Structure formats: structure tokens, C-alpha cells
Amino acid sequence: MTAETAQREKINGFEGSVAGLPLTDVIQLKGQNRFSGCICVEYRERQGMIFFRDGEIIHAEQEGRSGDLALYEIIRWPGGRFSIQPKVTTTSRTIQQSISYLLLEAHRLMDEEQAGLLSPTGSDEAAMTTVRRRMSPIAERLLQIAGVSYAVLLKRDGTTVEDESFEAEALAGRGVALAGIGNRLGSLFGLGETRSAAVHGKGSQLLLFEAKNHYISIAVKTESPLAQVEADIRTAFAARK
Structure with a gap:
């Protein structure tokens, strides 16, 4: 058509x-x-x-x-x-x-264009593809899950992997803070380091998963059931093992 x-x-x-x-x-x-x-x-x-x-x-x-x-x-x-x-x-x-x-x-590409990094005609598809690939593969897969608004892979010190956008840095900061709180609680109760965490707030929802030497910080849409999104993510992870 x-x-x-x-x-x-x-x-x-x-x-x-x-x-x-x-x-x-x-x-x-x-x-x-x-x-x-x-x-x-x-x-x-x-x-x-x-x-x-x-x-x-x-x-x-x-x-x-x-x-x-x-x-x-x-x-x-x-x-x-x-x-x-x-x-x-x-x-x-x-x-x-x-x-x-x-x-x-789309907004990221427009920002790049305004900064003079892309052709204003939009014809430079190679450059567009390069800009578009600034997310880790695991974050891209997570964005395909219903209810996920953004995701970022980060090192334990909070450094983002591949994605250098403002959204990624902000989400990574929230993820590190949540991991720190979880680790302190784990130490207090003898449970060890944080493997996963979920926070349901009035204005935002956040999921955190451990991934080898990294964390995955995931922002969930406020209207989406947090438990269902978490279950869908775990199912997607299990299917790739």
C-alpha cells in the first residue's frame, strides 16, 4: 500500500x-x-x-x-x-x-541535525544509522517490551554502556542509587548484594536487574502494571538463555 x-x-x-x-x-x-x-x-x-x-x-x-x-x-x-x-x-x-x-x-536525530552533525536534507542515511545505534543491544530489546519507556545498561559505578544520552545518564543515576540502597539493606539483613529491585512511585516506576558485572536500569510507564512488565522481562531473558 x-x-x-x-x-x-x-x-x-x-x-x-x-x-x-x-x-x-x-x-x-x-x-x-x-x-x-x-x-x-x-x-x-x-x-x-x-x-x-x-x-x-x-x-x-x-x-x-x-x-x-x-x-x-x-x-x-x-x-x-x-x-x-x-x-x-x-x-x-x-x-x-x-x-x-x-x-x-527521532528527537535525538533532530538534535544532531541542529548541532550540524547530520545533513539537513536527511539524506545521509549512513550517519543516521550511526547515531541511531547508540544503545546497547540489551536495552534495544527491552524497549520492545510493552510498558518499558527506556532502558540502559550500566557499569556498577554508574557509567552507561554505549548510550551517552541525557535520558540514559539520568536513568543510570537512579539505578545506581537504587542498587546502593538495596546493597545497604542486604548487608543489614545478611542478604548480600542486590540482584534485582522494583520501585513503584506515584510519578514513576523503576526496575533494576543485575547482569554479570553490570546493572540494567529500566524505566516503566506509570500506567503499566509493574509486576506484569517485570514478568515479561524475566520471560524475555529466560527465552534467550
Whole structure:
């Protein structure tokens, strides 16, 4: 299914202005609503399509590009119009990452562009791919689990592995603090060092796992059941052993 085909079908949907409501807000809302269908976006002479299935982005197209690079190009457009097409679907699956990961990467690429590290035309795909690969593989896998908003692999001294973003450093700091509290409690009760920990707060949720000589610090969405996310993570870890 291409953008031209979708236009010819003229399927009824909702239209709006990207300038009036940020496209990233629309994407997040459709993720929360477990939307299935397509968001068609137009900016000047450019056209792009973002496909959803059960609230997850599975595919994107933009003038010869497909997958996450097409999505990042669409998100960086400064304006335009979008339409919500719930009946437009696709069998293609070129995107595996979670919406949280995709939006963070899109904003990171835009920051790199503004800093002059990427071509303003968005054509330097090799550079985009290099920037996009600044997360550890285990953190990337965790971001594909429902309910996980961010994850970082860190050394025991709090140094992040591969990911040098602000989000990673902040999450690593929280992870080290939680590990320190757990270790002090473990010493007090004769339980040893922290192997895992879970914190459910009013405004945030955090999980921490030991991984050989490292920790994995994981931020969990406040609306997600912490116990279920922890169980899903343990299942994913067990499946890879």
C-alpha cells in the first residue's frame, strides 16, 4: 500500500494540522488507544505513511524510504497535514522497536541535525544509522517490551554502556542509587548484594536487574502494571538463555 493508493481510495478519516497538534503527540495517542490503521502525512509536495497495529508502529513509507528511517524523516517535517485512516492496513513489517524508542531516536536525530552533525536534507542515511545505534543491544530489546519507556545498561559505578544520552545518564543515576540502597539493606539483613529491585512511585516506576558485572536500569510507564512488565522481562531473558 503506497501513499498514492491511499489517496485514491479516499477512505474517510480524521484530518488535522501538524502545526496545531505535534505529530508525535498524535502518534503517542494512537499508541495508547491501541490504534490499527494508518496516519497519512503531507508536507508541501512530500507524502508519508505510518502504519499501526494494536498500538504499535509496524511500518512507514516516505518517497522510496521505508522502515524507521522513513518514520524519522516524516517526524522531522516542520508542518503539514495528517489524516487518520483506520481502514488502511499493510502486510509489511519493517519496524520492530517500541513507540517510546522510536520517538526518542527521532528527537535525538533532530538534535544532531541542529548541532550540524547530520545533513539537513536527511539524506545521509549512513550517519543516521550511526547515531541511531547508540544503545546497547540489551536495552534495544527491552524497549520492545510493552510498558518499558527506556532502558540502559550500566557499569556498577554508574557509567552507561554505549548510550551517552541525557535520558540514559539520568536513568543510570537512579539505578545506581537504587542498587546502593538495596546493597545497604542486604548487608543489614545478611542478604548480600542486590540482584534485582522494583520501585513503584506515584510519578514513576523503576526496575533494576543485575547482569554479570553490570546493572540494567529500566524505566516503566506509570500506567503499566509493574509486576506484569517485570514478568515479561524475566520471560524475555529466560527465552534467550
